[in-house]
Amino acid sequence: MRTANYFKKSNQDFILSGTPLHKELYSGDQEIHVNEHVIINDDDVFLYPATANILENLEDVFNIINYHQAWIAPKYKLKRDYYKGRHHEIIGREKKPLNKPDARLVINLPKKLVNTFNGYFSGDPVQIKHQSDDTNDDVLNDKIQAWLNDNDYADVFSEWAKQADIYGRSYLYAYFNDGALQITACSPRDTILVYDNSVVHRPLFGIRYSPDADVATATLITPKADYELVRENGKIVVTNADSDDPSVVKKSSVHTFPITPLFELAEDDERTGIFDDTMSLIDSIDDVFSAKANDISAFSDSYLVVTGQKLSPQQVEDIVTKRLINLYTEINTNFNNETPTPPDVKFLTPNPNDETQENWLNRAIDLVYQISQVVNLNDSNFGMSAQSISGVALLQRYQPMQAKARTKALKMDKALRQLFTLLFDFWGDKSLKVSDLTFEHKQSIPHNLSEEAGIITKLNGQVDDVTKLSFFSGIDNPQKAVDRLHDQEDEEAKKGDASLQQYLSDQQKQKGGVSDDANLGAGQAQNTNSAQSR
Numbered sequence: 001m002r003t004a005n006y007f008k009k010s011n012q013d014f015i016l017s018g019t020p021l022h023k024e025l026y027s028g029d030q031e032i033h034v035n036e037h038v039i040i041n042d043d044d045v046f047l048y049p050a051t052a053n054i055l056e057n058l059e060d061v062f063n064i065i066n067y068h069q070a071w072i073a074p075k076y077k078l079k080r081d082y083y084k085g086r087h088h089e090i091i092g093r094e095k096k097p098l099n100k101p102d103a104r105l106v107i108n109l110p111k112k113l114v115n116t117f118n119g120y121f122s123g124d125p126v127q128i129k130h131q132s133d134d135t136n137d138d139v140l141n142d143k144i145q146a147w148l149n150d151n152d153y154a155d156v157f158s159e160w161a162k163q164a165d166i167y168g169r170s171y172l173y174a175y176f177n178d179g180a181l182q183i184t185a186c187s188p189r190d191t192i193l194v195y196d197n198s199v200v201h202r203p204l205f206g207i208r209y210s211p212d213a214d215v216a217t218a219t220l221i222t223p224k225a226d227y228e229l230v231r232e233n234g235k236i237v238v239t240n241a242d243s244d245d246p247s248v249v250k251k252s253s254v255h256t257f258p259i260t261p262l263f264e265l266a267e268d269d270e271r272t273g274i275f276d277d278t279m280s281l282i283d284s285i286d287d288v289f290s291a292k293a294n295d296i297s298a299f300s301d302s303y304l305v306v307t308g309q310k311l312s313p314q315q316v317e318d319i320v321t322k323r324l325i326n327l328y329t330e331i332n333t334n335f336n337n338e339t340p341t342p343p344d345v346k347f348l349t350p351n352p353n354d355e356t357q358e359n360w361l362n363r364a365i366d367l368v369y370q371i372s373q374v375v376n377l378n379d380s381n382f383g384m385s386a387q388s389i390s391g392v393a394l395l396q397r398y399q400p401m402q403a404k405a406r407t408k409a410l411k412m413d414k415a416l417r418q419l420f421t422l423l424f425d426f427w428g429d430k431s432l433k434v435s436d437l438t439f440e441h442k443q444s445i446p447h448n449l450s451e452e453a454g455i456i457t458k459l460n461g462q463v464d465d466v467t468k469l470s471f472f473s474g475i476d477n478p479q480k481a482v483d484r485l486h487d488q489e490d491e492e493a494k495k496g497d498a499s500l501q502q503y504l505s506d507q508q509k510q511k512g513g514v515s516d517d518a519n520l521g522a523g524q525a526q527n528t529n530s531a532q533s534r
Contacts, residue, residue, distance in 0.1 A: 011082075011089060012279035015075045017168060017271045018042035034067050035060065039197065043271050044072055048204050050196035054220065055247050058236045061220055061229060065209050068192055073211060076167050076189045079273055082110045082282070083166050089283035090290060101297035103290045109282050109368055110166075110275040117274055117374050118162045120443050121405050125154040126412065127440040128420075134431060147423070151183050160185040160265055161412070168271035171206075172415060173221075174261040174422055181426050183419070186262075193264050203418075206262035221262050225254045258425045263415040268407060278368045285364050292357060309343040373400040402443065409441045 013020045019032070019042065032040045037060050039047040046064055054060060081088065085108045096102040128148065130140050156172070163170035163185060171186040171193060191208050195201040206221035220227040227249060228240040238246040240253050255261065267273060275282065304319070309327045311319075318324050327343035369376040375398055395402075417434040424432040459468045465485070469478035 010280065011078065011283060012277065015078055015273070015276055015279060017044040035063050038064055038067075040067065043269065044075075045201070045271070046192060046194045047197040047201070048194045050198055050202070050204065054205055054222070055227075058220075058229060058238075058246065061207060061218055062216060062231060062236070064192060064194065064207060065216070065218055069209075069211055073189055076187075079110075079166055079276070080189070082275070082279070083114060085111065087283065087286055090286040101294040103293035103297065105286060105289045105293055107282070107285050107289055109278075109285065109365070113275050113278075113368070113372050113374050114162060114165045116377060117372075117401065117404070118158065118165055120375075120401060121408060121441075122154075122158040122161045124442040125157055126409075126416070127442070128416065129438045129440070130432070130436050131438055132433070132436040140432070147181075150180075153183075156183055156185055157412075161408070163187055164265045164267045164408070165274040168268075168273040168276065169264055169266045172263040172265065172419065173206075173208075174257075174263075174419060175226075176255055181423060191262070193260070193262050203260045203262065203264075206260055221260060223255075223257045223260050225249050225256075227253070257422050259418060259421060261422055263418050265408075265415050266411050268411075274372055274374070275368075278371050281364050281368050281371075285361065285368070288357060288361055288364075292354075305344075305346055307344045370400075373404040375401050405441070405443055409439070412441075413439045 009022050010020075013022060031042065034040060034046075037049055037052055037057060041047060046068075048054070048060070078088065085106050087106045087108075090104050090106060093104075128144060130137050130144065160170050160172050167188050169188050171188065171191045172183055173186045173191070174181060174183050176182075186208065190211055191206065193206050194204050196204050207218055208221065209216075209218040216231040218229045220229055226240075227238050227246060230237050230239050238249065240249050242248050242250055306325075306327070315325075325345050327345065366376070416439060417437065420434045420437060424434065456468055462468075465482045466478045469475050469481050475481050
């Protein structure tokens with residue numbers, strides 16, 4: 001690989017977007033002109049003139065692919081290797097001489113950072129609702145949710161977001177399958193979105209290619225159709241064309257979308273992955289941990305040093321087998337009338353300076369989490385229960401990750417509006433507007449529910465019910481909760497009225513029965529008196 005020697009200088013400098021500081025393997029300045037049409041900026045974004053027709057310049061497609069494969073894809077391969085646990089710096093270092101201990105420990109912090117943040121960001125999938133005064137929102141929202149469920153959107157969106165964490169960006173691709181509109185996440189390792197060179201940078205077209213194929217193949221994705229391209233004998237052929245005109249393709253490849261059906265989710269404007277700017281720290285942590293493992297191995301291989309006494313072969317054997325050393329001086333002077341060196345036995349071991357190493361490791365690991373803006377859930381301070389931590393303290397600990405998630409949510413909302421522009425056009429309903437869509441991102445933050453319940457109790461009689469319930473994190477929609485509470489109170493009131501009416505009716509009947517018995521008794525007594533008179 002052309003960039004193999006570059007990794008030994010600085011992995012971090014290499015994987016960051018834009019031109020590295022060491023440029024001997026790189027060409028160009030901050031903005032690189034691939035050819036007369038194609039430009040790539042310092043954020044590794046391809047730009048193309050809005051006035052140029054890509055179908056009339058198919059050679060530009062392969063120029064973009066060649067540049068991407070030579071200079072951009074190697075960055076993504078290195079990032080993926082580090083995420084999976086193949087850390088180039090520690091694994092590829094030179095072997096230690098003289099059979100010295102040579103541990104190569106990989107502390108896979110990149111995977112921990114990505115999985116922690118993606119679980120926080122995508123643990124609860126984004127809720128998409130349409131709210132307007134002109135449509136039946138309930139019916140439309142049911143239709144939207146059904147389409148999302150058909151596409152397993154929770155899994156697709158989670159993978160989409162995770163790839164953005166690793167590579168700095170990822171893509172969502174919309175396509176037809178048996179007449180249905182479907183979506184899938186695409187890796188930037190083999191997918192490219194090209195923007196126009198205006199100040200707005202509107203998406204013009206997308207490219208997907210097979211980097212490992214023997215024959216150079218590509219798919220050109222435009223709003224009108226997908227074009228399957230193959231380079232054969234120096235000539236570019238559109239394999240799914242009905243004629244020699246590349247703008248005419250088979251009906252199955254035509255989709256006539258209002259926009260390019262490829263949507264980018266950028267981690268940030270610079271397309272920086274979540275562990276890009278901590279790579280040098282991660283390499284150093286691997287190195288120090290490996291050095292500590294080497295020290296432990298060195299202790300087991302320590303040399304026994306015996307001074308002031310020459311050991312016989314039998315004594316050496318006793319030391320090895322019986323673990324016994326018995327040395328003493330039999331004479332007081334040596335041949336030079338000097339006092340001999342008293343016998344001494346000790347192990348020759350290096351000073352590990354363990355306390356300094358541990359302090360450095362703790363500081364370095366803490367810096368990795370600080371710089372990447374990810375909460376270290378294995379921090380000893382998180383050992384206590386969330387119920388014993390105040391809500392303010394919890395929010396403070398999660399605030400950096402919340403800020404990062406909020407920025408990413410804005411990027412995702414922008415891409416989702418592009419997706420629903422395409423979906424509403426596919427449904428053929430001109431009254432639907434993406435501006436009426438709302439996106440609710442509910443991150444997985446622990447809450448002190450006891451504290452929240454206490455706040456609600458203190459607010460009784462101070463504010464209205466909707467405001468009061470908004471302080472409880474377990475309630476998504478306070479207004480609906482209040483409405484349900486009122487409905488429940490009305491239902492209980494109706495049941496209470498029915499029970500009261502039944503009770504009064506029973507009492508009335510009971511009183512009526514007593515009166516009848518009394519009248520009957522009085523009548524019988526009167527008849528008896530009349531009989532006695534006769």
